[in-house]
Amino acid sequence: MSNLSDLLEKLGLARKGGVDNAGWGRTLVVAIVSFIYFLPVLMIIFTAFKPQDAALSVPPTLSPTSLFGLIPDQYVFTPTLENFGSVFSRVMTAGGQPEPTGFDRFFFNSIVISSVSVLLALVIGTLASYGFSRYPLKGNDTYLFIILTTRMLPAIVVIIPVILMFRVVGLSGSYLGIIMLYTAFNLAFTIWMMKSFFDELSTDVEDAARIDGSSETKVFFKICLPQVVAGLAATFVFGLILTWNEFLFALLLTGVDTRTVPVAMNQAVSSGGRGTDWTLLASIETLFLIPVFLVTFFLQGHLLRGVTFGTVKR
């Protein structure tokens, strides 16, 4: 019996009682709210499974199944997997053979570029935020504010000098170039976010450790870092989401070989001499959603654990 409840708990299906456990009543309310909130995404995912001629049918088709007759037939479509195939290979010219679209490469590029640059930003940014938090420089707030200003202008303002610079140093169209750019792009948020987490920590424990003879490095790695895992997870997720979907830099600074999915996705917005290819766009987006969705899901535990050591400054 206890095994079963342990298992349920692990699956998130049940929780031990306590002051902060709201029980199934809350689940019901939140489930309804979440479902409504999720609906527009669900419609995109469903569109990915629609046959092409059902994409724009009137009335809009809403479900792949009639749910045992619950949903009238006119709102039901017959699901197909064909669209996912056409993301990677489809006919590009009238009467031609299916050709590879290069999307395998685009997905690979997106994964490499986003993950490397977000991790890099996380490392550099966390160090910096720790510095800003624990060893304030002269004019600390000014530095922080200048860092923030780098996020304030639309990308279009800085793009021309960046293109030029990339051309001069030969970074145009390379992985390194776009990764460095995204790293910078993520730094402002990473630093501000992580600094607010470091600021929340009580310094008592750290000072005690120093008195015991711990080195600064040890204080950082053994004492501070473990307390901000939630912050790291949150920052990583936000950074990943923003980078994953970044469009303008990717459009202008990647080459044929380093192009990312958000740029290539527009193939489906104006597709092969017509307007939006709804089912294709939906399938690209659905596939493109999976990696960030999974990462977020697995980091969720950390996101919600909060500050674990209970040494929060009050």
Next chain:
Amino acid sequence: MTVRTSPTPISFFAPSADNWKLAIFVGVIATLLATLALPAAAAFWVVGVAAALIAAAFVVNAYRRRYYGGLLVAPAIAVLFVMNIFPLLWSLGLSFFAYQSNQQSIRFVGLQNYVKVLTNDLAAEANWYALINTAMFVVFTVSAQMIVGFLLAMLFAKQFPLRRYLLILVLTPMMLSVVASGVFFTYYYDPTFGILSYVMNNLTGQQFILMDNKVGAVAGIVFADAWMWSPFVMLLVLAGLVSVPKYLYEAAAIDRVSAWRQFWTITFPYIRGLLMLALLFRTIEAFKLADLVILLTKGGNDTMTISYHLIRIANEQNKTSEGAAISYVMLFMVIVLTNLYLYLANRRSQGT
């Protein structure tokens, strides 16, 4: 705080690796000579090497004197400087010139671009008009996101079965690419094919068109934007909410403190910092709102934003200098606003 060894002053001419003053001096001289004497491409590399030299001297200096702050911050500053601050300075410089990126000529005009974008009767009107619209979008989208995000966070603050699985559903909207969600919102709002008009037509018996007037168009854009980014606010608030120590609530329960007071005295202090961060970042992003406008209305029905206007000026029409001037006017406004936030936040935190 660590104890710092007081720096021993070094002689200006000592060829030591940490003599950053000498490094600057050498760097500036080398730069000047290079720009005057060498061809531009070579000069570019000399300048680069000089900059690296100065940076290295700074780092060695910081390391030898145990300026941990400087050392920790240096890599971030370096990356930001090269990739962001330098291009920003470049465009700031351009805003004082008459320059179009598709023409070869360049001419110094001082503040004329700023005068033009703020007062010229042809150019300024569109700018002010776009700025006012932007202000409206900032107010609507940010407040909608803060309210919805906060309410969602409250819903998820407690433990309940299936919480993990429901939370990820709510987080998904912000993972979508803006292009895909924007394009699909045009579909949801479409008067012929869309679900919204389908439902409304059946309810009212009349053709419903959401986007044919300003109110509808603004509502459509705000809804899509708020829907996408409320989860961002929610996640930040939630991170604050779960970090409130439980014993505080238990103590409050014993003292029979009202729920309202509990919120203000216990919960709010924990989420204030994160709320402020969310507000700050959402405001900055809202000022840059352009993609959704382009996808949903193309700026029609009086929904032009400054960021979209800027894309037209700086990119489509290649009026680089004018665009730079507009963007710095915009930057000035965002800075004033964010400073106001930070000032209020600091004052309140000192007040409590």
Next chain:
Amino acid sequence: MTVMTKMKAFATAAGFAATLMVGGASMASAEEVTLTMAVPDWPPTRIMKKFFDEQYKPKSGNTVKLDVDFIPWPDFYTRVNASLTSGEQKYNFIVSDSQWLGAFVEGGYFRKINDLLEADPDFMATFKSIHPNPLNAYSTYPHKSENYYGFPQFPDVLVNFARADILCHEEEQKNFQAKYGKKLPCTGEELDAMTWDDFRNVGEFFMRKKGDMLAGKPAEDDFYGIAYQAGKGYDFSSMQINGFIWQMGGNTWDETQAPKGQAEGVVNSPEAVKALEKYLDMIQFMPPVAKTGTMDIFKSDELFREGKVAMNIDWIGLGEASLDPKTSKVSDKLVFGQMPGTMGPDGKMIRWSNIGGQPFVLTTWTTDAQIKEAVEFVKWWLSPEIQHQFAAGGGQSAIKSVYEDPKYVTYRPWNRAWAPQLDWQKDVWHVPQFFELLTQQQDQFDLAITGKQDAKTTLDNIAKFQQNLLKEAGLIE
């Protein structure tokens, strides 16, 4: 170092480094020549690449590679513009809208090809076999001068897409005859003979609510008579409105008359106002999305393919999808004709229309070795044999011997409307101020389309803006 000197040094450095790199590249590749090309991602360019890979054998014996960067249409201008203006010097060939010529020629990016034409009589002959209207539109700057720049990649005109199943239905025919005293157009020839007044009648006649009878059956959904572009984006109303204005005796600002030609008084002439009023009057017979200002060329095409309208005026470039049963619910029920015209006082039809399609051009940093191969490639591309294959694969050709060949009309159902319409194509605004002119005009037209402003005010505003802008630019005295 001040920002200014830094900037200057940097810009020169960029230019210098660029020269070095390109120079080096050409030296290294005497045997193997790579031509890079920026193209929008759609069938006409995919076909070009396919033909090249499968069939092209350079006469020089060199190995020639065509490196094509397929850029999605919605971002094509942004990408190309940023690449050109930043001095990236990445592409040798660029597919360009005809109206971008001025800006990019003045910027020093597009290469004049007169010397290449003069050096190669074959090339000149091929070039001169292009119909003069597309040639002027796609290749000349200043417009209609003797300075040549581009070659047709995909030439395009507006045609009338129509639903034969509905138009030819007996009952509809009878009712239409009774109501308007005229035969409801049903065949291609009858479509060709339509005036805008006939088009309006079709629009009015086919407005049906869900459940009303339509071609002998109750309509499954609301049905609308007509559609044409009336969107705020890019040029998605100007390209249609220009045709109206020219047909009804008005004019747009004429760049070939610069600096004598005026905008004020011409752009907002009473004829132009009447033409715009006529254009606006028909929006009531279109699907409701037209009222939101987002009825662009893609939306009207989508509505047509989904079977919501009886007639749609759109570019041939979008036609392929309407014939494909996978993407079109009306694929087997179509008839195509010329865009409606206006009956002149002499009883002859006036058919002016704004040309569409794109040329491709050479860039100025293309090296001599590359240019030699590029010219051979262009000659091959414009050769009748390849142009026939292109047309058979869904392209269009502006080469006289090709489109006059009786085979040509058999390739696609709209090809019958192609040759006669070529004679009536005009183009606007090759000037560098193109995007400013366009943006302001589209904004103003949008106000009129969404009912916020009348035709007179709209054209007055446009004329005033153009007069100011072009005066400042020295294009109006």
